[in-house]
Amino acid sequence: MTELHLWLRHEARSTERRTPVVPDDARRLVEAGAELTVEDSPQRVFPTREYEAVGARIVPPGAWLSAPRDAVILGLKELPDEPARLTNRHILFGHAYKQQPGAPALLRRFAAGGGVLLDLEYLVDDAGRRLAAFGFWAGYLGAALAVLQHRGRLTAPLLPTGRDELDETLRPAPGDAEFTALVVGALGRSGRGARAAFATAGVDPARWDLAETLDLDRAALLAHDVLVNCVLATTPVPPFVREEDLDDPARRLRTLSDVTCDVGSPLNVLPVYDRTTEWTDPVRRLRKEPPLDLIAIDNLPSLLPRESSVDFSADLTPQLLDFGVGGPWGRCLDRFHLASRELGLTKGESGRG
Known part of the structure; x- marks a missing residue:
């Protein structure tokens, strides 16, 4: 797999109990050579110790704010309102491409920091079928x-x-x-x-x-x-x-x-x-x-946090094992750049490719 530092963040929303990667699949990622950082999260349905047991490095909730720039920040739901500049690549459900309220503000945060949104809703195969979904x-x-x-x-x-x-x-x-x-x-x-x-x-x-x-x-x-x-x-x-x-x-x-x-x-x-x-x-x-x-x-x-997380993680993990600039992730990146252009953001402002 491409060298990958994956950073599993704590979810800011108090009712969010799911995780995009369960401990069994975290083990697969680590064994394949990924560096895995996991934020402690008391609300996540799987205890943090289960991630530590498979080789993940554990950090406090919200530590992604100081993550190295090459780390790919993985979550599910919305990001906190701050910081104003998002510098990393973020994998999440962004809800930012269909003119939803708040979408322009989110995309401008990526533009300001040079980061990238890889929206899980647009992680699709060649025929446009979703590859990981709840x-x-x-x-x-x-x-x-x-x-x-x-x-x-x-x-x-x-x-x-x-x-x-x-x-x-x-x-x-x-x-x-x-x-x-x-x-x-x-x-x-x-x-x-x-x-x-x-x-x-x-x-x-x-x-x-x-x-x-x-x-x-x-x-x-x-x-x-x-x-x-x-x-x-x-x-x-x-x-x-x-x-x-x-x-x-x-x-x-x-x-x-x-x-x-x-x-x-x-x-x-x-x-x-x-x-x-x-x-x-x-x-x-x-x-x-x-x-x-x-x-x-x-x-x-x-x-139903356990059942839904296990199913989603089973779908997402193969895509993470093949993380790179082409294929489904390339399509995610193209969709992000398209949305940025539609807002009038320049190529340089709308994140690195």
Whole structure:
């Protein structure tokens, strides 16, 4: 493998329990010759000592701020607001290429420091297919929370758990009323996860994908009790649910779970809310009568941190073992430079290649 100093950072978000590399895969990286630095993190689902046992050097949380410039900083969710200059190569889900709020500010921080964003959402193969994703577990949890809310069994604050424990709460109980459900984007990773959760809950959802959304029957969509949106739009499409639909007297829809959470982006297919929901307050009522409840949590897989981390790490580690300037990582770099040019940043300002 190319000489690599990989620096696994502590996640700034308090509800982020996942890790992109689990200890077993960290061992593979070290044995392949990678230098691995791991920040201590009391919230990470895998104890720090397990990384130390496989040869990682342990440093305090946030030590990446003084990491050597050749270190590649690896994380999942957003970076802290400081520093203003980002000098390293960073691997994370940046959410910076679809005109999301805060995206220009993030890219300018990379430009100011000469660093690079290698966005995990754009780590793709030659055919454009994602090589590492949390989609299945995002869909599973999006549907699971929708079921629990619709059945009156969702409690707050949400807490991380394991799949066996979650499935026990999902299974139908005596007295549970039947309801209709719809998964939009049913054939993708998230859609498959949502369908699996509904199956555990004893619900057979309707399945819509590209064909159904190209010629959207909005009345049919609103006629379902529960909707789980798993569509990750890459080009603008007409919204699936509009503000006026919420006041449609024929609306049967009562629970809306948005797995994608593209809030603030022009690609948002559910432009009926302006902020995500949180673990402490996972449900927002969009309409009182007839009621309509929204679930829109943007780190759903962290509720099943061990299962989701193991799967993601298994996908990502082969890509890290082949880390370099070409292939999937080269495509990540090209996408970063394109976004920087679209902001008017010069080549010299938009990070080294």
